[in-house]
Amino acid sequence: MQTFSGVGVAPGRVLGPVRQMPKPVQEPRGNVNIPADVTVESQGQRIKDAAKAVQAELRARAATASGEGKEVLEATAMMAADPMLVKSAIRLLSPAAPGGARTAERAVWEAAATVAESLKALGGYMAERVADVLDVRARIVSELRGLPAPGIPASDVPFILAAEDLAPADTATLDPAKVIALITSSGGPQSHTAILARALGLPAIVAAPGVDGIADGMEVYLDGAAGTVTVDPGEDLRLAAKAWANQASTLAAFSGSNVMADGFRVPLLANVGTGADAVKAAEAGAEGVGLLRTEFCFLDRDDEPTVEEQIAAYGAVFAAFPGKKVVVRTLDAGADKPLPFLTNADEPNPALGVRGYRTDLTSPGVLERQLEAIAAAEAVNQAEVWVMAPMISTADEAAHFASLCAAAGLRTPGVMVEVPSAALTAATVLREVSFASLGTNDLTQYAMAADRQLGPLATLNDPWQPAVLQLVKLTADGAAAASAASGTAKPVGVCGEAAADPALAVVLVGLGVATLSMSARALAAVSTVLATVTMAQAQQLAAVALAASSASAARQAVRAQLPILDELGL
Amino acid sequence: MSERTATIASRVGLHARPAAIFAEAAGELDLEVTIAREGEPADDAMDAASILSLMSLGAEHGDVVVLRAEGAGADEALDKLVKILETDHDAE
Numbered sequence: 001m002q003t004f005s006g007v008g009v010a011p012g013r014v015l016g017p018v019r020q021m022p023k024p025v026q027e028p029r030g031n032v033n034i035p036a037d038v039t040v041e042s043q044g045q046r047i048k049d050a051a052k053a054v055q056a057e058l059r060a061r062a063a064t065a066s067g068e069g070k071e072v073l074e075a076t077a078m079m080a081a082d083p084m085l086v087k088s089a090i091r092l093l094s095p096a097a098p099g100g101a102r103t104a105e106r107a108v109w110e111a112a113a114t115v116a117e118s119l120k121a122l123g124g125y126m127a128e129r130v131a132d133v134l135d136v137r138a139r140i141v142s143e144l145r146g147l148p149a150p151g152i153p154a155s156d157v158p159f160i161l162a163a164e165d166l167a168p169a170d171t172a173t174l175d176p177a178k179v180i181a182l183i184t185s186s187g188g189p190q191s192h193t194a195i196l197a198r199a200l201g202l203p204a205i206v207a208a209p210g211v212d213g214i215a216d217g218m219e220v221y222l223d224g225a226a227g228t229v230t231v232d233p234g235e236d237l238r239l240a241a242k243a244w245a246n247q248a249s250t251l252a253a254f255s256g257s258n259v260m261a262d263g264f265r266v267p268l269l270a271n272v273g274t275g276a277d278a279v280k281a282a283e284a285g286a287e288g289v290g291l292l293r294t295e296f297c298f299l300d301r302d303d304e305p306t307v308e309e310q311i312a313a314y315g316a317v318f319a320a321f322p323g324k325k326v327v328v329r330t331l332d333a334g335a336d337k338p339l340p341f342l343t344n345a346d347e348p349n350p351a352l353g354v355r356g357y358r359t360d361l362t363s364p365g366v367l368e369r370q371l372e373a374i375a376a377a378e379a380v381n382q383a384e385v386w387v388m389a390p391m392i393s394t395a396d397e398a399a400h401f402a403s404l405c406a407a408a409g410l411r412t413p414g415v416m417v418e419v420p421s422a423a424l425t426a427a428t429v430l431r432e433v434s435f436a437s438l439g440t441n442d443l444t445q446y447a448m449a450a451d452r453q454l455g456p457l458a459t460l461n462d463p464w465q466p467a468v469l470q471l472v473k474l475t476a477d478g479a480a481a482a483s484a485a486s487g488t489a490k491p492v493g494v495c496g497e498a499a500a501d502p503a504l505a506v507v508l509v510g511l512g513v514a515t516l517s518m519s520a521r522a523l524a525a526v527s528t529v530l531a532t533v534t535m536a537q538a539q540q541l542a543a544v545a546l547a548a549s550s551a552s553a554a555r556q557a558v559r560a561q562l563p564i565l566d567e568l569g570l
Numbered sequence: 571m572s573e574r575t576a577t578i579a580s581r582v583g584l585h586a587r588p589a590a591i592f593a594e595a596a597g598e599l600d601l602e603v604t605i606a607r608e609g610e611p612a613d614d615a616m617d618a619a620s621i622l623s624l625m626s627l628g629a630e631h632g633d634v635v636v637l638r639a640e641g642a643g644a645d646e647a648l649d650k651l652v653k654i655l656e657t658d659h660d661a662e
Contacts, residue, residue, distance in 0.1 A: 071587070074590070075586075075590055075621070078590055078593060078594070078621045079621060079622060082620045082621055082622045082623075083597070083617050083619050083620045084616065084617050084620035084622050084623045085620070085622055087617075115622050115626070118626045119622075119625060119626060122625075122626065122628050125582075125585055125586070126585065126625055126626070126628065129625060133622070
């Protein structure tokens with residue numbers, strides 16, 4: 001029995017065979033000597049055969065897919081054996097080609113690169129197809145090398161996906177009916193793998209060195225709360241997985257009204273990106289939307305969406321929550337979410353660059369048009385719309401945002417607290433606006449000066465860090481002072497991934513947080529745990545966490561006093 | 571050498587689904603069919619069966635293109651392909 005440990009990012013106890021994500025395809029070397037017995041004809045035939053084989057595999061996958069996925073697979077299948085691509089690769093095999101003869105792998109690589117370049121130069125829709133061309137290239141080169149195709153492995157049976165880390169593009173092709181859990185050797189608690197796992201409700205462990213070396217097909221047991229992976233598990237662990245499967249169904253339902261043990265109400269809201277997300281969140285019982293990520297309407301765009309397009313996108317979300325609160329975050333572009341018409345790709349330090357609200361400095365007008373669209377969508381729906389700006393650092397910025405909201409006719413302006421300066425000056429920042437929402441992912445990254453995506457910094461990048469909890473407390477205290485001074489309530493919510501951790505949710509409430517917003521999947525677990533504690537207990541646990549010497553000490557001390565977490569496998 | 575001109579009817583231009591339908595039809599023929607923008611030299615014409623060529627041609631709605639083919643049945647084949655280009659597949 002071999003055990004690996006990492007950072008558990010989504011709870012669950014499951015058992016299943018491991019399938020390894022193939023390593024990214026390495027660029028074939030150029031300028032290699034071609035042996036005399038390797039003919040252009042034989043290599044040309046290899047390229048044709050490989051292209052045909054890739055095309056057949058993609059067509060077979062398209063046959064079982066549906067909707068948009070099917071169309072994408074069909075189009076990619078056509079590209080795989082495209083006569084122009086195959087012919088230009090074959091031309092590069094010849095000793096007469098500029099630069100001399102290439103291997104079949106290298107010829108395909110360069111021919112596809114040329115096609116990709118020309119599509120990129122055309123911009124717009126064509127430029128978006130570059131990723132498809134590069135995907136086809138990786139598949140043909142893997143086929144030529146006799147290696148498994150890149151991307152999530154196809155399988156007839158459900159499996160646990162192991163990888164070094166997952167990229168956002170992999171997440172689009174992940175089939176939750178086949179993948180039952182995720183384990184990665186790299187990545188941190190805020191990595192794309194972690195965010196995806198929580199959104200899909202898949203148990204997951206990141207930053208567990210060695211798991212990318214587990215042999216394909218090996219059966220493992222995984223405990224997403226404990227962060228452990230056990231190869232060749234014994235009978236006790238099999239029973240634990242069975243017990244989890246039985247009680248997971250009771251944890252799956254949220255009543256739609258979160259009440260603590262002493263009757264204290266802490267509304268649980270959902271984080272959504274689209275109208276479809278919002279419908280699902282409403283079905284899951286969410287008491288509103290605590291974070292509408294409007295950039296989903298803007299991603300994959302070369303130009304700004306029209307006001308009409310935006311009204312339709314926001315209206316679809318508002319329509320799912322009539323009479324309920326929907327907190328809209330204005331465009332949060334930059335850093336890991338670049339947008340060609342707003343952000344500069346050449347910044348040396350994008351996390352500290354012109355991102356979030358700051359893009360209003362370099363591209364004035366985009367924010368005003370977005371606020372206009374939000375107001376127009378609000379006018380034709382029944383949702384109670386609140387609006388907040390991401391990456392606010394100062395009270396002046398908050399005041400400027402509030403004036404833009406007022407000009408657009410939006411009544412409830414707020415700020416995201418992600419930059420430590422906003423947390424430290426919360427009392428003055430909150431004087432200018434009606435509410436604040438803590439973005440714990442970025443707040444942690446900035447407080448600890450640790451990049452969210454880096455596996456080696458996973459321990460620093462932990463919202464349980466006492467320094468981060470201090471900033472949460474300062475924000476809640478500052479908001480309370482501003483409330484008292486103005487005579488109107490200025491609530492503070494949390495909409496980062498921290499709110500989805502049931503133990504941390506208790507601490508956040510104890511620190512003075514009024515609402516929690518999370519992936520709809522996490523609502524039931526968080527509500528189940530909050531129902532077992534009183535506000536006085538939550539405040540006591542918050543004090544315990546604040547006084548801890550490290551993130552892991554804080555987590556352990558709090559969990560030790562919440563035995564329900566272990567009982568439920570959370 | 572047979573030659574036909576056609577005006578792109580699809581509102582999205584000659585890419586996405588319209589391009590796939592056209593490339594597939596051109597690929598099923600026993601002839602080599604080329605496509606070029608009107609006024610461009612025949613030497614620069616591209617393989618009509620290649621979806622990547624069609625996409626890099628970047629023909630938009632209303633653009634005029636020239637199809638060329640040689641050999642038995644070329645006229646009938648080109649007439650069929652013109653019909654595909656002059657149909658708005660998005661309207662279906």
